[in-house]
Each structure stands twice: as C-alpha cells, then as structure tokens.
Amino acid sequence: xxEQSRKFRSFALVLGILSLVGILxxxxxxxxxxxxxxPSLQVIPPAVDRITIGLALAFFTLAIYxxxxxxxxxxxxxxxxxxxxxxAFWLVLLVTSGVLILSDITILHDQGKEYIYWDIxxxxxxxxxxxxxxxxxxxxxxxxxxxxxxxPTASLFSKIxxxxxxxxxxxxxxxxxxxxxxxxxxxxxxxxxxxxxxxxAWLLALSILAALPFVSFGLYWLIRKRGxxxxxKQLADVGGGATAALLVSFTGLLLHLIMQNVQQIIxxxxxxxxxxxxxxxxxxxxxxxxxxxxxxxx
Amino acid sequence: MRLTNxxxxxxxxxxxxxxxxxxxxxxxxxxxxxxxEKGKFIPSALLAFKIAxxxxxxxxxxxxxxxxxxxxx
Numbered sequence: 001x002x003e004q005s006r007k008f009r010s011f012a013l014v015l016g017i018l019s020l021v022g023i024l025x026x027x028x029x030x031x032x033x034x035x036x037x038x039p040s041l042q043v044i045p046p047a048v049d050r051i052t053i054g055l056a057l058a059f060f061t062l063a064i065y066x067x068x069x070x071x072x073x074x075x076x077x078x079x080x081x082x083x084x085x086x087x088a089f090w091l092v093l094l095v096t097s098g099v100l101i102l103s104d105i106t107i108l109h110d111q112g113k114e115y116i117y118w119d120i121x122x123x124x125x126x127x128x129x130x131x132x133x134x135x136x137x138x139x140x141x142x143x144x145x146x147x148x149x150x151x152p153t154a155s156l157f158s159k160i161x162x163x164x165x166x167x168x169x170x171x172x173x174x175x176x177x178x179x180x181x182x183x184x185x186x187x188x189x190x191x192x193x194x195x196x197x198x199x200x201a202w203l204l205a206l207s208i209l210a211a212l213p214f215v216s217f218g219l220y221w222l223i224r225k226r227g228x229x230x231x232x233k234q235l236a237d238v239g240g241g242a243t244a245a246l247l248v249s250f251t252g253l254l255l256h257l258i259m260q261n262v263q264q265i266i267x268x269x270x271x272x273x274x275x276x277x278x279x280x281x282x283x284x285x286x287x288x289x290x291x292x293x294x295x296x297x298x
Numbered sequence: 299m300r301l302t303n304x305x306x307x308x309x310x311x312x313x314x315x316x317x318x319x320x321x322x323x324x325x326x327x328x329x330x331x332x333x334x335e336k337g338k339f340i341p342s343a344l345l346a347f348k349i350a351x352x353x354x355x356x357x358x359x360x361x362x363x364x365x366x367x368x369x370x371x
Binding site: 163164165166168169231232233234236292 | 318321325326327328329330332333334339341342345
C-alpha cells in the first residue's frame with residue numbers, strides 16, 4: 001500500500017469511528033425527542049436546538065464517511081475477480097444507506113412540524129430502521145477498511161477504461177440484485193397493509209433501486225467512452241438481454257390485459273409502471289449475467 | 299455444424315501470449331476472448347481476421363467449421 005492509500009485509509013477509519021459515535025448520539029437524541037415531541041408540548045425546550053446542532057454534525061460526518069466508503073468500494077470492486085454478488089450487494093447497501101441520510105433529515109424536519117397535529121410514532125420507527133442500516137454499513141465499512149488491502153488511488157478510472165469484462169459483469173449483477181429487490185419491495189403493500197406513513201420510505205427505496213443500476217451503467221459508459229465502450233460480445237449480450245426483457249414485458253402486458261378484462265384482476269394498480277421497470281431490469285440484467293457465466297462464476 | 303478454433307494453441311505458440319494481451323491487441327475484453335476460445339461466442343469476420351493477424355496465422359487455420367467430427371477449413 002502506498003503513502004496516499006495509507007493516509008486515505010487512516011482518514012476513512014477516523015471518519016468511521018466518528019460516524020459510529022454520531023449514530024449512537026443520534027439514537028440517544030431520537031429517544032429524547034420521541035419522549036418530548038408530543039402534541040401536549042407547550043414550549044420547545046432550548047435543549048432541542050442544541051441537540052439539532054449535534055444531529056447536523058452527525059449527519060454531516062456520516063455523509064462524508066459514506067462518500068469515502070463509496071470511493072474505497074469503487075477502488076475495491078474495480079479489481080474484483082470473484083465474489084461479484086457480495087461486492088454488488090455491498091455497493092447497493094452502501095448507496096441506499098447514503099441516500100437515506102437525506103431521508104433522515106426530511107423525516108426529522110417533518111416531525112418538527114407534524115408532532116402537534118398527529119401521532120408520529122411511525123416516523124420514529126422509520127428513523128430507527130434507517131439508523132440500523134447506517135450502523136450496519138458503518139461497522140461493515142470499518143471492517144472492510146481494516147481488512148482489505150487498498151489498490152492504488154490512481155487506478156480507478158484506468159481500471160474502468162481497461163475493464164476486461166469483470167466490471168461489465170458486476171454492473172449487471174447490481175442490476176439483477178436491484179431488480180429482484182425491487183420486485184420484492186413493490187409487493188409489500190400487496191402482502192401487508194402498509195400504513196400511509198411508511199409509503200414515502202417504501203417509494204424512496206424503490207426509487208433508489210430503480211435509479212442505481214442505470215446511473216452506474218451510465219457512469220461506466222461515460223468513462224469507457226474514452227476507449228471502446230462495449231465490444232462486440234458485450235453488444236450481443238446487451239442485445240440478448242434487451243430482447244428477453246422486451247419479450248417478457250410484452251407477454252406480461254398481454255397477460256395483464258387478459259386478466260384485467262376477463263377476471264377483473266389489476267396487478268399493482270398505480271405502480272404497474274414501476275413493476276414493469278423492475279421486471280425488465282431483472283430479466284435484462286439476469287440474461288446478460290447468464291451470458292457472462294453467472295452459473296460458473298459465483 | 300459449429301465453429302471451432304485454435305486460439306489457445308496459437309497463443310501459446312506466440313510466446314505464451316495471455317488472453318488479456320490478445321484482447322488488448324484486437325480491442326475487445328478478456329471475457330470475449332475467453333468466450334470465443336470456449337466456443338460460446340462466434341466472432342464477427344472483422345474480429346476473426348484481427349485475431350488471426352495477431353496470432354500470425356491465416357484465419358482459416360485459426361477458425362474452422364466442424365460437422366460430425368469433420369473439419370472444414
């Protein structure tokens with residue numbers, strides 16, 4: 001490991017430890033706020049302002065830590081030759097946790113206005129749930145920083161440019177994981193009676209899962225544009241995946257039309273388009289991954 | 299009828315050339331060379347000629363058609 005990588009790792013480890021402290025502080029602050037933010041509260045105590053400054057600092061540290069972990073993870077996965085599923089799964093978790101920091105801030109902001117009018121206990125549950133994800137990512141990140149040897153800093157872009165096919169495969173594993181997770185999560189309201197207060201978190205999770213594979217592939221495409229973006233086999237794989245996705249979605253739409261008219265069954269009602277996106281994503285990414293040795297590689 | 303090839307054999311004749319070196323020379327990924335060698339992907343005529351040129355052999359020696367155990371070059 002060179003000097004620059006050593007400094008980067010020390011910086012990331014310090015940030016990780018500070019983030020853990022921040023997460024513990026946040027949990028303590030949530031417990032306190034949950035206790036006092038009730039409709040009967042007359043005057044907001046001055047302690048709340050001080051707590052808010054602490055929360056802002058904790059979120060800032062956590063956000064920087066997530067960005068640092070993202071750079072670290074990208075450097076790691078650009079050299080990945082095995083454990084593609086694990087790498088892709090970690091990347092999806094990390095990005096989801098990072099984006100959800102914004103959701104934490106939004107929920108807390110809403111709670112500050114809404115506690116007077118109605119019960120906000122569901123929002124606290126969401127915050128605890130998301131904090132659990134932050135904690136998992138923070139601890140796993142520290143473990144990885146400690147255990148994994150870090151490739152040189154300058155190699156990230158050049159590794160993407162000179163990708164020998166591993167990154168292309170990894171991107172489609174990310175697509176497959178996001179597609180399958182999306183197809184699972186979209187069914188939650190069908191399976192359990194999801195309260196309205198959880199709908200925002202549900203929709204946000206779906207948005208992250210839908211956007212992540214496309215953004216990742218877009219970035220890969222842009223960087224690879226400096227060299228040849230896709231070779232002829234990759235183009236054939238992408239074409240095969242797209243054809244399979246088209247056929248499945250066409251068949252799915254036809255079946256849906258028949259079910260709607262004959263049995264009056266409407267699947268996913270307003271969310272039908274999102275369902276279709278995840279179905280296409282799963283079939284497309286799964287087909288490309290299969291054509292690149294999904295069954296042999298992992 | 300299937301397309302067979304002697305890429306692996308000719309790579310080793312050319313100073314034990316790696317898949318990555320051949321891939322870089324013809325402008326594709328290593329995975330593509332691996333898939334062609336294994337017979338999982340049929341290259342375009344352009345790529346087949348590039349591979350043959352890099353391996354210093356005529357294209358009909360590198361690639362051949364096989365049917366019922368018979369080779370057609």
